[in-house]
Amino acid sequence: MGIIAMIIIGLIAGAIARLLVPGKEDFGWIATIVLGIIGGYVGGTLGSLVFAPHKFSVHPPVSHTFLGAIVGAVIVLVIYKFVKARV
Template identity: 85%
Template sequence: MGIISMIIIGLIAGAIARLLVPGKENFGWIGTILLGIVGGYVGGTLGSMVFAPHKFTVQPPVNHAFLGAIVGAVILLVIYKFVRARV
């Protein structure tokens, strides 16, 4: 995966995560991109621990890596809000 596609997917996944989790964050574009990229890593790691690798003969209708990035970004955002509220 190229760096440009990683940035674009990170931006989209981070923006969706920010829409799903209520509240306001002052991240800006760079923070949203980093949230999506790191969320992709977290979601991919959790997905590989939970689900066994599958050999699909037909491509699934949804990109699992993109969904993992959104789930990971939501998890990171919830943790961030929890830590921020306690400080």
């Protein structure tokens, strides 16, 4: 079940990141899933560096992991666009 959840969250996070970053990219849905999964890794790593574990005693209504995946996917997409423009 973990792999299916990772794919679904990756797809949603990647799609939201593509909506937030201006410009058009010719990604298919598989590349969008990969973008979201890599974004989840980047967002999770940055989140663990910035926030102390167990800092919040009450769980937020939206999972911070999902928000981290969106932020990470936006960062990865911006870096991708920057590198693609430079090449």
